[in-house]
Amino acid sequence: MLIIKNLHAEVEDKKILKGIDLTVNAGEIHAIMGPNGSGKSSLASVLAGRESYQVTEGEVLFEGKNLLEMEPETRAREGLFLAFQYPIEIPGVSNINFLKTAIGEIRTYKGLPPMDAKEFLRLTREKQKLVEFDAQLVNRSLNEGFSGGEKKRNEIFQLAMLQPSLSILDETDSGLDIDALRIVAQGVNKLRSDKNAFIIITHYQRLLEYIIPDFVHVLYNGRIVKSGTKELALELEEKGYDWLKEESREQEATTI
């Protein structure tokens, strides 16, 4: 589904991603962990098409197509979804109108007829229940005045509505209490299938107790320095990241 090869990217002439390789197949859940400032959000931004990032080397294939050539909206229409670490507030754009517009444009792109109002309403109700997203919030301005947790849940609600094939969750768990965390995790578990895939960026092993990943990668200083299975997450939880930093420093020293 997604193949990342030797991806290098920079922002404002600062090298952030320094050669990322990652392959994600349909049906898989990958977790990406790593200390603050490693480049996790940057990787998500580059995949979603944020224009402030320059890709200097490497390639990314999404369902066989060159992802990096696409506009951000095209990536979304092709099935990529990023749940933002910091969802922004857009006063004056109602949540529901925003989703209606998004679904409309995605369907047009795919050559599908517009979704009728009734079907849209049914879908909204269904997904809202799935992620236990307050009906009141659906009609309000996009994220305006939402609590941190409500914003994160709105991201998952949007994910449920748009039904992407590849979802990237950027620290959706941070700022969530244990109940909200469980709801988000249940949502993801209900949405997962053998046709879609998830990349879950997280700081804590906590979320991975609810969403069992197939693979765990550790991103540090713009590189994936270690990959493993879910046991790696536990190991990180116990030992912290210091030993990794040591290891990668040694590696770097030997490669010079």
Added chain:
Amino acid sequence: MNVLQEQTIPLYGRIVEKYSKLSTTAASQQARQSAFHRFQLLGFPTIKNEDWKYTNITRFLKDEYALEAPSAGAPAELSELLAKAAIPDLDCYGIVLVNGVWDGKIEGGELPKGIELHRVSDALSQPGDLFTNDNWGNLHFAALNAALYTDGLFIRVAANIVIEKPLHIVHVYTSDYNLMVQPRHLWIVDRNAQLSVIESTVSGLSGEVKIWVNNLTEIIVHNDAKLDHVNLQTAATGTRLVQQTIVHQKKQSLYNSYTFTLPGADLVRNDLQARLEEDHTETHLYGLYLTAGDQLVDNHTLVDHQKPHCFSNELYKGVLLERSTGVFNGKVYVHKDAQKTNAFQQNNNLVIGKKATIDSKPELEIFADDVKCSHGSTVGQFSEDALFYLRARGIGEATAKALLINAFAFDVTEKIKFPAVETYINQQISHHIPVNHAG
């Protein structure tokens, strides 16, 4: 000094001619005379006048204009213009003024007791002075209007009368030759009375025809009275619209103004003055200007706090497309006597067109010491983060921009108390943000 004489403007001869005709025949001769002398002194404004520094009207004055309106508008054109001004699902009384003259017809049922509507030309023939004297200060065009007006709309709501349904006044301007008209209106909301007025200004001009509307509206909101006043300016290319609104607020009165200017008219200059002449008044001025093409849209507002314990709040927002120019000048004047004044002002602009510009200038003059005043002015572009968020959900760039423009305008549109009017204005806004405007 006679500034007017020194200005080489094709209109000059006609103005003098029309004035001399009116000064011997029409009513209120003394007031006309002093207004004309004032105008002679002021002349037409140039960029040397502080209030017109960013609004150069020289090119519009180069055209010739007749001062006599055609006797009747073309009916076919009229129905089209009325359809444009119609606000779907609005329960209202409706009247139409063509080139500033009301035909006396009212739509939407009979007017309730306590409100009277007259042509100014009829009201003038009654004994006594209709208009109170004003020296017009630096209002060049108001002075010209007060010298040359012949008609307009007079409204009076009697004390303690609440008019539930809004009154929709459609101003249609149409002519097949270049024309300058001087409609003059006077609206009086008596003690403890309430009224809502929605004005639509539309115009239909064929080919190269130009029309200059020099409108003067005086409003008196008496003690404890309330007036909601919506202005929808959707006049067409070829129109030069100067709209002066002077509001006299008496004790504990409330005046709410909502001014919307949309693409079309070559020039729009709004002078809105709220004169808070007695204590404990409340004033809200909301404005939204969406400009396009080569439009020049200038909003000059004055909130004149003369007495203590008055509250005023102003929010104007601008979206500037293509090569259009916007001007906002918000003056708040707090007199020495006006203690315990609360005066707030905000002007925010979204400059979208690469060649669009805005001059935004708050002007606070405060001579009382116990006051709360604040003002803010911003000029910005689209938020990259907001744009990216929308695009990352599959929304195309053009649609995303249209959504953000509507969202930006929302702070103002949501203030309108009539949902049908809010819907209408939102549709008008969307209609003017086609895909190719975005760049």
